[in-house]
Amino acid sequence: xxxxxxxxxxxxxxxxxxxxxxxxxxxxxxxxxxxxxxxxxxxxxxxxxxxxxxxxxxxxxxxxxxxxxxxxxxxxxxxxxxxxxxxxxxxxxxxxxxxxxxxxxxxxxxx
Amino acid sequence: xxxxxxxxxxxxxxxxxxxxxxxxxxxxxxxxxxxxxxxxxxxxxxxxxxxxxxxxxxxxxxxxxxxxxxxxxxxxxxxxxxxxxxxxxxxxxxxxxxxxxxxxxxxxxxxxxx
Numbered sequence: 001x002x003x004x005x006x007x008x009x010x011x012x013x014x015x016x017x018x019x020x021x022x023x024x025x026x027x028x029x030x031x032x033x034x035x036x037x038x039x040x041x042x043x044x045x046x047x048x049x050x051x052x053x054x055x056x057x058x059x060x061x062x063x064x065x066x067x068x069x070x071x072x073x074x075x076x077x078x079x080x081x082x083x084x085x086x087x088x089x090x091x092x093x094x095x096x097x098x099x100x101x102x103x104x105x106x107x108x109x110x111x
Numbered sequence: 112x113x114x115x116x117x118x119x120x121x122x123x124x125x126x127x128x129x130x131x132x133x134x135x136x137x138x139x140x141x142x143x144x145x146x147x148x149x150x151x152x153x154x155x156x157x158x159x160x161x162x163x164x165x166x167x168x169x170x171x172x173x174x175x176x177x178x179x180x181x182x183x184x185x186x187x188x189x190x191x192x193x194x195x196x197x198x199x200x201x202x203x204x205x206x207x208x209x210x211x212x213x214x215x216x217x218x219x220x221x222x223x224x225x
Binding site: 039041043048049050051054060090092094096099100101102103104105106 | 146155156157158160170171172173174206208210213215216217218
């Protein structure tokens with residue numbers, strides 16, 4: 001299985017300040033089709049996860065442009081340019097290049 | 112709009128069987144694989160397996176294979192996750208999702224306790 005390792009596991013940020021979450025995979029997530037099968041989800045308290053970023057760097061419909069995804073191969077980063085109160089929750093990275101799909105441990109963002 | 116609606120919370124005893132459901136609407140049910148994800152209390156997300164509703168072909172996470180069964184009935188646009196003999200360690204929130212459409216069900220809480 002591909003192991004996904006997130007850091008940090010928790011993050012306390014002042015509103016208006018930036019935040020960054022790292023995700024490293026044990027194998028490359030770059031497919032021969034040129035796509036990188038790395039996703040970022042946010043799970044707000046009491047809700048199912050919601051997709052933020054798909055295929056490394058594409059913002060999902062309706063996601064604020066404060067969120068951006070970057071990286072390559074095995075090292076990935078989710079950045080929030082200016083954190084807002086509504087961004088609290090647990091952030092997960094996930095790979096879907098190989099079965100079984102695997103998630104990172106989650107990063108809890110607090111304000 | 113693509114929607115997934117899951118069945119309600121369940122309370123069961125160890126050794127009992129259970130089937131929970133996930134009904135799709137707003138799209139042609141057969142076109143998207145449906146996955147199941149487990150979230151144990153206070154823990155992270157674990158992918159359990161997936162099904163192609165067009166032919167009921169399944170892939171399982173080896174960690175769950177043999178303990179759960181994923182199935183689907185495309186005539187009623189519903190996917191299922193079932194256990195033949197529950198354990199206390201099966202207590203968790205279970206989500207169905209369509210990764211390709213970025214849609215998740217609301218979750219089904221399963222509690223297994225004697």
